[in-house]
Amino acid sequence: MKISVVGTGYVGLVTGVSLSEIGHTVTCIDIDENKVNKMRQGKSPIYEPGLDEMMTKNIESNRLFFTTDHKQGFEGADVIYIAVGTPEKEDGSANLAFVEQVAKDIATNIKKDTIVVTKSTVPVGTNHKVKQIIHINLVNDVKVDIVSNPEFLKEGSAIEDSFHGDRIVVGSESAQAADIIEEINKPFGVTVYKTDIRSAEMIKYASNAFLATKISFINEISNICERVDANVEEVAEGMGMDKRIGSQFLKAGIGYGGSCFPKDTKALIQIAGNVDYEFELLKGVVNVNKKQQALLLNKLNERLPDLKGKRIALLGLAFKPNTDDMREAASIVVTENLIKAGAEIVAFDPIATENAKTLLSEKVNYAESAEEAIKGSDAALILTEWDEIKNVNREVFDTMNYPLVIDGRNCFKLEEMRERRVEYHSVGRPSINNDFKKIYA
Ligand code: UDX
Numbered sequence: 296m297k298i299s300v301v302g303t304g305y306v307g308l309v310t311g312v313s314l315s316e317i318g319h320t321v322t323c324i325d326i327d328e329n330k331v332n333k334m335r336q337g338k339s340p341i342y343e344p345g346l347d348e349m350m351t352k353n354i355e356s357n358r359l360f361f362t363t364d365h366k367q368g369f370e371g372a373d374v375i376y377i378a379v380g381t382p383e384k385e386d387g388s389a390n391l392a393f394v395e396q397v398a399k400d401i402a403t404n405i406k407k408d409t410i411v412v413t414k415s416t417v418p419v420g421t422n423h424k425v426k427q428i429i430h431i432n433l434v435n436d437v438k439v440d441i442v443s444n445p446e447f448l449k450e451g452s453a454i455e456d457s458f459h460g461d462r463i464v465v466g467s468e469s470a471q472a473a474d475i476i477e478e479i480n481k482p483f484g485v486t487v488y489k490t491d492i493r494s495a496e497m498i499k500y501a502s503n504a505f506l507a508t509k510i511s512f513i514n515e516i517s518n519i520c521e522r523v524d525a526n527v528e529e530v531a532e533g534m535g536m537d538k539r540i541g542s543q544f545l546k547a548g549i550g551y552g553g554s555c556f557p558k559d560t561k562a563l564i565q566i567a568g569n570v571d572y573e574f575e576l577l578k579g580v581v582n583v584n585k586k587q588q589a590l591l592l593n594k595l596n597e598r599l600p601d602l603k604g605k606r607i608a609l610l611g612l613a614f615k616p617n618t619d620d621m622r623e624a625a626s627i628v629v630t631e632n633l634i635k636a637g638a639e640i641v642a643f644d645p646i647a648t649e650n651a652k653t654l655l656s657e658k659v660n661y662a663e664s665a666e667e668a669i670k671g672s673d674a675a676l677i678l679t680e681w682d683e684i685k686n687v688n689r690e691v692f693d694t695m696n697y698p699l700v701i702d703g704r705n706c707f708k709l710e711e712m713r714e715r716r717v718e719y720h721s722v723g724r725p726s727i728n729n730d731f732k733k734i735y736a
Contacts, residue, residue: 296319296320296373296374296479297319297320297371297372297373297374298311298314298319298320298321298322298372298373298374298375298376298479299321299322299323299324299368299369299372299374299375299376300321300322300323300324300375300376300378300414301324301325301365301368301375301376301377301378301379301397301400302324302325302377302378302379302380302393302397302415303323303324303325303327303330303331303334303340303361303378304341304378304379304380305341305343305448305450305453305554306378306414306415306446307323307325307376307378307379307414308323308334308339308340308341308346309343309346309448309453309454309457310376310378310414310446310457311323311359311376311378312346312349312350312353312359312454313349313454313457313458313483314479315353315356315358315359316349316352316353317482317483318358318482319358319479320357320358320360321353321358321359321360322360322361322362322367322368322372323359323360323361323362323368324361324362324363324364324365324369325361325363326363327363328363331361331362331363334350334361335354335361337350337351337354338350341619341620342618342619342646343450343451343453343454343618344451344452344454344617345454345455346453346454349454365400365404366404369400369401369404369405371407372405372409373407373409373410373475374409374410374411374412374475374476374479375401375405375409375410375411375412376412376413376414376444377394377397377398377401377411377412377413377415377425378414378415378446379393379394379396379397379415380393380415381393381394381415381416381417381558382558383557383558383561383562386565387561387562387564387565388418388561388562388565388566389416389417389418389558389562389565391417391418391421391424393415394413394415394417394421394425395425395428398411398424398425398428398429398432399428399432401429401439402428402429402430402431402432402433402434402439403432403434404434405433405435405437405439406435406437407437408437408438408439409437409438409439409440410439410440410441410442410472410475410476411425411429411439411440411441411442412441412442412443412444412476413425413442413443413444414444414445414446416445416446416499416500416503416555416558416559416562417443417496418496418500418562418565418566419493419496419497419500419566420493420496421496422441422442422443422466422492422493422496423441423492423493425441426439426441429441440467440468440469440471440472441467441468441472441492442465442466442467442469442472442473442476442492443464443465443466443467443492443495443496444463444464444465444466444476444495445464445495445496445498445499446499447460447461447462447464447499447502448460450553450554450615450617450618450620451615451616451617451618452617457483458483458484458485459485460483460485461485461486462485462486462487462488463477463480463483463485463486463487463488464488464490464495464498464499465477465487465488465489465490465495466489466490466491466492466493466494466495466496466498467489467491467492467495468491468492473489477489499559500559500563500566501563503555503556503559503560503563504559504560504563504577504580506544506556507551507556507559507560507577507580507581507584508576508577508580509544509545510544510546510548510550510551510556510584511550511551511579511580511581511583511584511587512580513527513531513544513545513546513547514548514550514583514584514587514722515583516530516531516547516723517547517722517723518723520723520724521722521723521724521725524725525723526723526724526725527547527722527723527724528547528705528723528724530723531545531546531547546705547705547722547723548587548703548704548705548722549587549588549590549591549625549678549703549704549722550583550584550585550587550588550590550625551584551614552588552614552615552622552623552624552625553614553615553620553622553623553624554620554622554623556584556623557581557584557622557623558623560577560580560581561581563577564577564578564581588625588628588629589628589629589632590703590722591625591629591676591678591701591703592628592629592632592633594701594720595607595674595676595701598699598701598718598720599673599674599699602633602636602637602638603636603637603638604637604638604639605638605639605673605674606638606639606641606671606672606673606696607633607638607639607640607641607672607673607674607675607676608641608642608643608662608665608668608669608672608674608675608676609626609629609630609633609640609641609642609643609659609668609676609678610642610643610665610668610669610675610676610677610678610679610681610684610687611626611643611644611677611678611679611680611681611684611704612624612626612642612643612644612647612648612651612655612678612679613626613644613646613647613650613679613681614679615679615680616679616680616681616682617646617681618646618647619646619647619649619650620647620650621647621650621651621654624678624679625678625703626642626651626655626678626679627654627655629676629678630642630655630656630659631656634656634658634659639660640658640659640660641660641661641662641667641668641672642655642659642660642661642662642668643661643662643663643664643665643667643668643683643684644679644681645681645683648661664683665683665684665687665691666687666688666691669687669691669692669694669695670691670694670695671694671695671696672695672696673695673696673697673699674695674697674699674700674701675695675699675700675701676701676702676703677700677701677702677703677704677706678703678704679704680704680705680706684706685706685707689711689715692715692717697718698715698716698717698718699717699718700712700717700718700719700720701720701721702719702720702721702722703721703722704722705721705722705723705724707719707721709721709724709725709727712727712728713727713728716728
């Protein structure tokens with residue numbers, strides 16, 4: 296099959312590369328010339344384990360191409376994937392300008408019957424809009440079928456997810472188009488679930504909203520655990536043994552970030568609002584997440600009310616491990632507030648530092664290792680559970696000005712911290728060596 300993919304963000308690039316890996320000829324189209332030049336050399340603009348190697352292999356096998364020219368990119372394509380961004384507008388709704396522009400480009404360029412597949416996360420009804428735009432603007436007499444094929448990959452394990460996902464959702468009005476998309480995806484060996492277009496669009500939002508709900512739920516449970524001296528990890532494990540609940544996405548922490556959950560939850564609230572339905576539960580989920588992102592600051596404030604001149608180690612800046620993505624990361628809120636309070640920040644992240652420098656205050660200092668950040672600090676805050684942080688040399692806690700560790704990702708065992716004589720506060724678990732407080736303020 297000859298496939299074109301428009302947009303080489305996370306979703307587009309991983310889709311294009313994975314489809315070429317299973318034998319299709321794929322042309323990825325992006326308007327950013329710099330990016331396209333880099334990708335032609337097998338250099339991915341995003342950090343994703345295994346992606347560069349897979350890109351290079353398929354470029355060398357003449358199965359994977361990159362271009363800035365839509366006309367050239369669409370030439371001879373049997374299937375065109377739309378994978379451009381749908382950023383959040385000020386009111387929380389999804390901005391569809393890029394998707395609509397691609398629909399116009401497709402209509403004015405295609406010369407043969409084509410299946411147009413929407414990968415971008417779009418509100419219910421968008422695929423019908425795409426269909427209308429294409430039909431109004433079609434230049435040649437060709438047949439166009441529309442398919443909704445939402446993406447469920449996770450950053451940091453995107454390649455793994457493409458080949459071992461739980462399902463591939465295909466929404467279409469045409470059984471024939473759905474069959475072709477199923478056939479294209481067959482080598483992935485992932486179950487294909489066929490449905491109508493609107494339900495496919497809804498499955499994406501409902502899935503992300505449900506996962507976000509699970510996270511906010513366990514975060515609230517963790518807040519209660521702290522107040523009743525229970526341990527949220529024990530609670531989550533016991534809950535997760537019930538197959539109806541499931542053990543995944545029950546890790547309490549400092550809230551969800553990234554490019555999907557924050558944006559998609561707000562967009563679904565909007566989608567509901569547009570049809571006069573107030574999604575009360577999801578509004579709660581969003582509010583809880585906002586509060587949870589400030590958890591470490593509150594814990595720190597309680598312990599060190601005056602942060603002026605205090606040296607604070609910030610461990611982990613990305614919204615989760617194995618990515619350099621800083622979008623909606625809790626580290627943004629945390630640094631802003633620490634700087635405002637006059638603290639001196641020494642931050643460490645194994646991968647996201649370059650992105651962080653463009654987003655965070657210039658006042659933030661960066662260390663080359665977790666140990667370097669922690670050394671001589673008055674408190675260490677853990678924001679992302681990178682292996683480099685979980686496996687930090689424990690002796691470094693002895694080199695702190697005072698061994699106060701506030702952990703937003705429950706990276707360490709309580710017993711270990713007790714023995715190390717570290718004052719340790721984590722999420723939804725009892726505080727350790729809390730009685731040292733008296734000697735340090
Ligand atoms: C998510 C969805 O998982 C994926 O299916 C969708 O396509 C895009 O959005 P992603 O944003 O890459 O993927 O990351 P994910 O691993 O789901 O984590 C999202 C956020 O939730 C992170 O900030 C993570 O730290 C947080 N999280 C996740 C928790 O706090 N607790 C958990 O138990 C799981």
